[in-house]
Amino acid sequence: MEIIHSVFDYKPTQKTFVTIGTFDGVHIGHQKIIENLVAEAKEKGHKSVVLTFFPHPRMVLQKDVSIELINSIDERAKLLEKTGLDCLIIHPFSKEFSRLTALDFVRDVLVNQLNISKLVIGYDHHFGKNREGNITQLTEYSHLYNFTVEEIPAQDIDSVSVSSTKIRKALASGNLKTANKYLGHNFSIFGKVVNGKQLGGKIGFPTANISVAENYKLIPKTGVYVVKSLLDNKIVFGMMNIGTRPTVNGIHQTIEVHFFDFNQDLYGKNLTIELLYFLRDEQKFDSVETLILQLKKDEETSLLYIKDNF
Incomplete structure (x- = not known):
């Protein structure tokens, strides 16, 4: 899959089938839409293209700094690649770009830049300055510029759009x-292993502290999870705690992973942690000794889950 970081850098060599959206999570609804697009484009000998935007439009237009996305933009790209897509265009969204009229967007972006043959859009899709563009205008422009438009019906959106909002909740x-x-895949967290207070090692449960660079990345509910990761090309299981470590008077939220049967130095490495199973809520224990007893129970439960499912 080719990744291009501006729609104006795209050099069309053939006609394209295009879909536009955020595709946060690249969940099963998104996968169905894109896989159909890929298959149809291949059948016609055209290129399949996803046009997405980063930063998220709400970050730019609403200054919504509290927005939480299921994927970082890099995670999204890796998931989209698995659909067989030919090209992913990640266009930098700006206030200037948002001022393009619906006609400008269709003519200058879809037609002149992308050499579009077919556009697939979601139900009630709006675009262009002040969201003035809609399916009616798109249909009119499609006749003018000789491309087809497919609107995904509302019932399909409801059934497969599983919706990113539902996943976040x-x-x-x-x-x-x-x-x-x-999602159709395991939710994951990508980050760098950084130095922590090394308290886990002192109680027999050494952990890798994960720092996530993207402040918009959704971090799930605090608690303990069964997880897995690929370390040195080998799948390694473990348990992860998201929380403030109240038993040892922690204040800031941390993400810590204890890997089973693994004792190599991971400092400075980038890891992808897949979350498999939610074990329990984070708790404050009366003593460190009580915490250790609970961690041993968590490990036993985790190993049973892994044995039964892998």
């Missing part, structure tokens, strides 16, 4: 089973 409530089912 599931993750926020610790309902990992539902979130992963809707």
